[in-house]
Each structure stands twice: as C-alpha cells, then as structure tokens.
Amino acid sequence: MSSTLTTNKTQDFVSNIAENKLSLWNELTAIRESGLKALSHLEFPTTRDEYWKYSRTTKITKNEYQFKPIPTPSINLSQVRIAGLDTYEIVMVNGFFNEELSSLPKNDVLEIKSFEECTTEELTSYFSKNLDTISNFFSALNTAYFSEGIMIIAKGVSDKPVHLIQYSEGDKVISQPRNLFVTQKNAELSIIKSSMNHNTFNFFYNSVNEFFIGENSHLHYYNLQNYNQGIQVISTNVATQEKNSTFSAYNYTLNGDWIRNNTNVFVKGEHCESNLYGAYQPKEKQHIDNHTIIDHIMPNCESNEHYKGTVTDKATGVFNGKVFVRKDAQKINAFQSNNNILLSNDATMNSKPELEIYADDVKCSHGSTSGQLDEEAVFYLQSRGLSKDSATALLIGAFLGEVVEKIRIPELKEKVLEMYGME
Amino acid sequence: MISIKNLHASIDGKEILKGINLEVKAGEVHAIMGPNGSGKSTLSSVLAGNEDYEITEGSVDFLGEDLLEFSTEERARMGIFLAFQYPIEIPGVSNMNFLRTAINETRESRGEESIAAKEFLAMVKEKSALVELDQSLLKRYVNEGFSGGEKKRNEIFQMAMLEPKLAILDETDSGLDIDALKIVSHGVNTLKNKDNATVVITHYQRLLDYIVPDFVHVLYKGKIVKSGTKELALELEEKGYDWIKEEVNA
Ligand SMILES: Nc1ncnc2c1ncn2[C@@H]1O[C@H](COP(=O)(O)OP(=O)(O)O)[C@@H](O)[C@H]1O
Numbered sequence: 218m219s220s221t222l223t224t225n226k227t228q229d230f231v232s233n234i235a236e237n238k239l240s241l242w243n244e245l246t247a248i249r250e251s252g253l254k255a256l257s258h259l260e261f262p263t264t265r266d267e268y269w270k271y272s273r274t275t276k277i278t279k280n281e282y283q284f285k286p287i288p289t290p291s292i293n294l295s296q297v298r299i300a301g302l303d304t305y306e307i308v309m310v311n312g313f314f315n316e317e318l319s320s321l322p323k324n325d326v327l328e329i330k331s332f333e334e335c336t337t338e339e340l341t342s343y344f345s346k347n348l349d350t351i352s353n354f355f356s357a358l359n360t361a362y363f364s365e366g367i368m369i370i371a372k373g374v375s376d377k378p379v380h381l382i383q384y385s386e387g388d389k390v391i392s393q394p395r396n397l398f399v400t401q402k403n404a405e406l407s408i409i410k411s412s413m414n415h416n417t418f419n420f421f422y423n424s425v426n427e428f429f430i431g432e433n434s435h436l437h438y439y440n441l442q443n444y445n446q447g448i449q450v451i452s453t454n455v456a457t458q459e460k461n462s463t464f465s466a467y468n469y470t471l472n473g474d475w476i477r478n479n480t481n482v483f484v485k486g487e488h489c490e491s492n493l494y495g496a497y498q499p500k501e502k503q504h505i506d507n508h509t510i511i512d513h514i515m516p517n518c519e520s521n522e523h524y525k526g527t528v529t530d531k532a533t534g535v536f537n538g539k540v541f542v543r544k545d546a547q548k549i550n551a552f553q554s555n556n557n558i559l560l561s562n563d564a565t566m567n568s569k570p571e572l573e574i575y576a577d578d579v580k581c582s583h584g585s586t587s588g589q590l591d592e593e594a595v596f597y598l599q600s601r602g603l604s605k606d607s608a609t610a611l612l613i614g615a616f617l618g619e620v621v622e623k624i625r626i627p628e629l630k631e632k633v634l635e636m637y638g639m640e
Numbered sequence: 641m642i643s644i645k646n647l648h649a650s651i652d653g654k655e656i657l658k659g660i661n662l663e664v665k666a667g668e669v670h671a672i673m674g675p676n677g678s679g680k681s682t683l684s685s686v687l688a689g690n691e692d693y694e695i696t697e698g699s700v701d702f703l704g705e706d707l708l709e710f711s712t713e714e715r716a717r718m719g720i721f722l723a724f725q726y727p728i729e730i731p732g733v734s735n736m737n738f739l740r741t742a743i744n745e746t747r748e749s750r751g752e753e754s755i756a757a758k759e760f761l762a763m764v765k766e767k768s769a770l771v772e773l774d775q776s777l778l779k780r781y782v783n784e785g786f787s788g789g790e791k792k793r794n795e796i797f798q799m800a801m802l803e804p805k806l807a808i809l810d811e812t813d814s815g816l817d818i819d820a821l822k823i824v825s826h827g828v829n830t831l832k833n834k835d836n837a838t839v840v841i842t843h844y845q846r847l848l849d850y851i852v853p854d855f856v857h858v859l860y861k862g863k864i865v866k867s868g869t870k871e872l873a874l875e876l877e878e879k880g881y882d883w884i885k886e887e888v889n890a
C-alpha cells in the first residue's frame with residue numbers, strides 16, 4: 218500500500234468528520250488547527266507501528282462517522298450511581314455536555330464548567346499542554362475535532378467526588394469529549410468516570426482527558442469501563458504532576474468489544490507519588506489494550522503500577538507499560554508489574570513491561586507473568602464442595618481483587634467488587 | 641461405607657495403584673501405613689476425585705453409589721473429606737468466605753436452606769476451639785502465612801465444619817509436635833461417631849496411640865500387602881518395613 222493512498226484515506230476520514238459544526242470553533246481555532254496540521258501528515262496507525270502493534274484500528278477507520286448531539290436523551294442514571302455515595306454529577310451525551318442532567322457544585326472549592334464558559338486564557342493555558350498531538354493520530358483527531366469539553370478546577374479539598382458519566386448512543390457516531398482536570402495547590406479530588414452505552418452500532422468513542430496536578434495536590438481518577446456491544450473505545454488520559462503531588466489512575470474494565478486505554482503520566486516535580494492500577498477481563502472476542510507511560514523527570518519520586526487481567530475464550534489482552542527514569546531523576550522508586558491468567562487455549566495476552574533508566578541511584582522493578590489458573594487450588598476448593606465455577610470465580614476474584622482493593626472510596630470499592638462478581 | 645475393589649490408577653501412563661482392595665464400615669477407624677512412595681497419597685487423591693489420575697481398573701462403592709462416576713465437589717457433598725498431606729496456600733481467598741460457600745453449596749445440593757450467618761459464626765467458634773485454631777487465622781486467606789501445624793489444624797477444622805461421612809487424613813501428623821498431635825487427635829476423636837468413618841494415613845505408629853485404629857493396613861508398591869489390627873502398627877514400629885518388603889518381593 219502506497220503512502221499517498223493511505224493519506225487519502227486519512228483525509229477522507231477526517232474531512233467527513235469535519236463537515237460537522239462543532240462548538241468553540243473560533244475560540245480555539247489555533248489549537249484545533251494544531252491538531253489539523255498534525256492530521257494532514259499523519260496516517261492511520263497500523264500494526265507495523267510499535268505503539269499499535271497488537272491493536273488493529275481498521276474497525277474504526279473503515280467507517281464514516283457523524284457527530285450526534287442528543288439534546289434531551291432519556292437516560293437512567295441509577296444504573297451507574299454508586300449506592301451510598303453522594304457525588305457531583307457531570308453527564309456527557311455523545312461527547313456533548315448535558316447541563317440539565319448534571320448536578321454541579323455550588324461552592325468555591327470546586328469549579329466545574331463547560332468550555333463555553335471558560336475564558337480563552339483558562340483554556341489556552343491548559344488545553345493540549347500535555348499532549349503529544351504530533352505523533353498520535355487519535356489524539357490529534359480529538360484535538361482538531363473534539364466535540365465539547367468540561368473543565369474542573371479544584372481549589373481545595375472537595376467535599377464529594379465528581380462522577381463523570383459518559384453516555385453513548387447511535388449508529389456510526391463519533392464521540393470526542395475533551396476534558397481538563399486541574400487540581401490547584403493543596404487541593405484534593407476524586408473523579409469517577411462511568412460509561413453507559415445504549416443502541417450503539419459502530420460507535421467510535423475517542424476521549425482525551427488532560428490532568429494538571431498542582432503542587433501538593435492529590436487526584437484519584439477511577440475509570441469504570443463496562444460497555445455493551447457496538448462501541449470502539451480509545452481513552453487517553455495524560456497527567457502532569459508538580460511537586461509533592463499524588464496522581465492515581467484506576468482502570469477497571471469489565472466489558473467492551475474493543476478498548477484501547479492510554480494513560481501517560483509526566484512527573485515534573487519532586488516527592489510525587491504516581492499510582493496506576495488496572496484490572497481487565499476480556500472474554501469472547503473482546504480486545505482490551507492498556508498502554509501506559511510513567512515518565513520520571515525529577516528525583517525523589519515513587520511510582521506503583523499494577524495491572525492484572527484474566528483472558529477468556531478467544532479474547533485478547535494487551536499490556537504495554539513504559540517507565541522512564543530520566544538522567545536527573547535520582548532516588549526514584551518505580552515498581553511495575555503485570556499479571557495475567559489465561560483461561561482458555563485460544564486466549565491471547567501480549568504483555569510488554571519496559572523500563573528505561575538513565576539515572577544511577579534508583580530502585581526499580583518490573584515484571585510480567587501470564588499463566589493458567591492454579592489447578593491445585595481449584596481442586597482444593599472443589600474437594601470442600603465448591604463447584605468448579607464457584608472455585609474458579611473465587612480464585613479469579615482473589616486474583617483481580619488485589620487491584621480492586623486499591624480503591625480508596627469504600628462505596629465505590631463495593632460497587633466494583635460487585636461488578637466483578639466478587640463481594 | 642466404602643468398598644474399594646481392585647483399584648488401579650495411573651498418572652502420565654505410570655501405574656501407581658495396582659489393585660487396591662479395602663472395605664471400611666461406619667464407625668470404624670482404619671490406618672494405612674507404608675513406606676514413602678507406595679501410593680498412599682495417590683489413593684487419597686483418587687478417592688477425592690483428582691482428575692490427574694486415570695482409573696484403569698476397579699470400582700469404588702460409597703454408600704451404595706459408584707463413587708468414580710462423581711466429580712470432586714459431588715464427592716465432597718456426598719461426604720468424602722480429604723485432609724491434605726500438603727495443604728496449599730490460596731492468597732486472596734478468605735478461609736471463612738470459602739467455607740461458607742462450601743457449606744452452602746453442599747446444603748443446596750441436598751435441597752437444604754443455606755446456613756444463617758449467626759449459625760455459621762457459632763459453628764466456627766465451636767469448631768475452631770476444638771482444634772485450638774486462633775479465630776483470627778480464619779479471617780485470613782486460606783493457609784497464607786500459616787505455620788505447618790496451623791495448616792494441619794485448619795484441615796481438621798474444615799473437616800469439623802463440613803461433617804463428612806468418610807474422612808481421609810493424609811499424614812496429618814507429620815510435622816506436628818506432640819502437643820499439636822494431641823490437639824489434632826482430640827479433634828478427630830471428638831468428631832468420630834457410629835455413623836462416620838476415618839482413614840488415617842500415617843508414617844508413624846505414634847499417632848495411633850491417640851487415634852486408635854480398628855484395622856491397620858500396609859500399602860506397598862500400589863497394593864495393600866498386609867492387614868491386621870493395631871498390633872501390626874506396633875510390629876512395624878519395631879521392625880520397620882524391610883520384612884514386609886522381603887515378603888512381597890520374595
Ligand atoms: N504427578 C506424578 N507423576 C508421576 N509420578 C508420580 C506423580 N505423583 C506421584 N507419583 C509417584 O507415585 C508414587 C506414589 O506416590 P504417593 O502416592 O505420593 O506416595 P506416598 O503418599 O505413599 O508417599 C511415587 O513413586 C511417586 O513418585
């Protein structure tokens with residue numbers, strides 16, 4: 218395939234989307250144009266690209282998509298609400314903010330507003346400041362054609378978590394939410410993101426969240442991915458941390474046909490803590506891909522990364538975790554591990570933990586395991602009267618439970634345990 | 641209760657059990673002794689339904705049923721209990737949680753109601769006291785970080801909770817000091833009644849001072865080569881196994 222041909226394909230894909238009228242076109246022309254410019258010389262990623270080696274995007278790129286705002290959707294939010302937990306709620310529908318369904322804070326600590334309400338200065342000081350829009354096709358696509366976005370600014374310790382609910386519906390619809398999450402000095406905030414999709418067919422969800430974790434602030438981001446059929450998901454989260462801050466991203470994938478998560482953390486201050494946890498359990502023909510980067514630029518920091526998954530039937534799991542420790546980043550403790558259980562002979566797991574260390578005084582470890590369920594343990598439990606299914610479920614629960622236990626909000630932990638059928 | 645006839649079993653094409661015959665009646669205690677590698681653990685695994693072993697010949701009747709037709713969990717629910725020689729650790733699975741599931745699935749299979757939380761806790765309290773197993777251990781993950789003795793006591797505790805008809809204790813005494821041995825034996829003796837039966841597999845006569853067997857069998861090279869009463873155990877203690885090996889190999 219010649220590159221001109223591919224480029225034409227990209228152009229078609231992009232110009233089709235570009236016919237849609239999107240908000241903030243004028244206000245953010247410069248920024249959108251940086252994305253457009255990147256797109257003009259980017260091609261669809263193929264499996265020849267190292268970054269996309271195990272994840273084919275042809276299911277996405279073969280389609281023509283439309284944006285589809287639904288001003289008055291009927292959504293039953295009780296499905297995703299967390300029992301016993303009071304939260305602020307932001308509802309986005311097909312990538313567009315729905316203020317009516319949302320319940321926003323009315324206090325000085327937490328400011329939540331749509332991009333429309335942001336000053337140009339607010340937007341330009343954060344938007345795309347984090348992101349590599351030059352080499353990543355889908356991030357560039359979001360930058361050029363994001364549908365709408367929310368900005369959250371935490372100025373202190375938030376009294377409640379924020380629950381961000383992303384609702385998707387429609388046939389050949391593209392949703393490209395773009396959000397900016399800022400925790401200012403000494404602030405603390407938890408954000409829970411839930412997904413809902415209904416009647417989706419060839420739906421393409423391509424979200425980008427940028428996180429700016431200010432000095433001595435702490436942000437915990439919980440991403441619950443529990444999708445029905447008919448949606449392809451690329452979820453990109455990029456964070457920068459300033460000194461003494463904590464950023465934790467928890468990614469729990471329960472269901473989804475095709476999911477690619479990119480979680481990238483740039484640690485730009487000393488004495489930071491970064492935690493990335495994830496659990497996934499692809500089954501049938503599902504494809505779940507987690508790519509992460511932790512970039513230690515400054516000394517005296519700690520990062521913990523633990524992803525665990527079970528792969529069943531003909532499903533595929535992908536894990537790629539890169540940890541960089543830059544030349545000046547001495548005294549770094551960086552731990553990374555990825556453990557997998559393959560529950561069928563046709564299940565595939567591609568796991569690649571990578572460590573690139575340019576400093577000499579560091580403590581780093583990384584490792585990856587892929588194995589079968591412990592048959593001896595299954596037998597032990599069966600010999601006490603448990604059915605094979607219960608024994609297997611208990612053992613899987615024990616296995617994935619380790620990363621679910623990391624959740625710091627008890628009500629949420631309950632909910633996630635329940636979703637995984639653990640309790 | 642159980643009647644084993646001409647049982648042959650192999651693993652990876654290698655025959656380990658070469659025609660076992662054994663009859664155990666309700667209310668009885670049988671001891672199986674024998675040198676290392678003679679097939680004692682294999683016999684218990686096969687009876688518990690471990691599918692790694694292939695049964696090539698023979699039959700096992702348990703309470704009128706063809707035991708070999710049943711899965712491991714079905715056998716457990718019918719009343720077979722195996723106290724493992726090497727109880728494994730299962731990180732992430734709590735002792736209490738899995739036992740409760742075990743009891744409830746067993747009850748469900750019998751068409752009984754599931755156990756009430758209060759009843760379960762009372763039972764845990766009583767049965768753990770029986771084997772002097774610290775209740776805090778039960779809240780932990782199965783055998784994780786348990787000492788050798790604690791693991792063995794946990795096996796007997798589980799037996800007490802599950803109230804089996806036939807308990808097979810595979811070298812439950814090995815690695816126990818004399819005090820622990822007394823505790824474990826006391827537990828086993830307390831659970832004994834006229835309707836259940838116990839098979840104790842052991843290396844040492846010592847255990848049989850505390851759990852007194854009605855019959856003693858010697859398993860050697862996959863066969864029961866000698867049976868007798870408790871005096872046989874004493875004789876083995878005194879003379880070792882060489883005279884039996886000679887008899888068999890002659
Ligand atoms: N997984 C296995 N594969 C091959 N041989 C085995 C396996 N397990 C046990 N054996 C063999 O079976 C024989 C009996 O073992 P076992 O039943 O453990 O003996 P005992 O409990 O009497 O010491 C031994 O020779 C042992 O090496």
Ligand SMILES: [Mg+2]
Pocket residue numbers: 680681682725810811
């Ligand atoms: Mg043995």
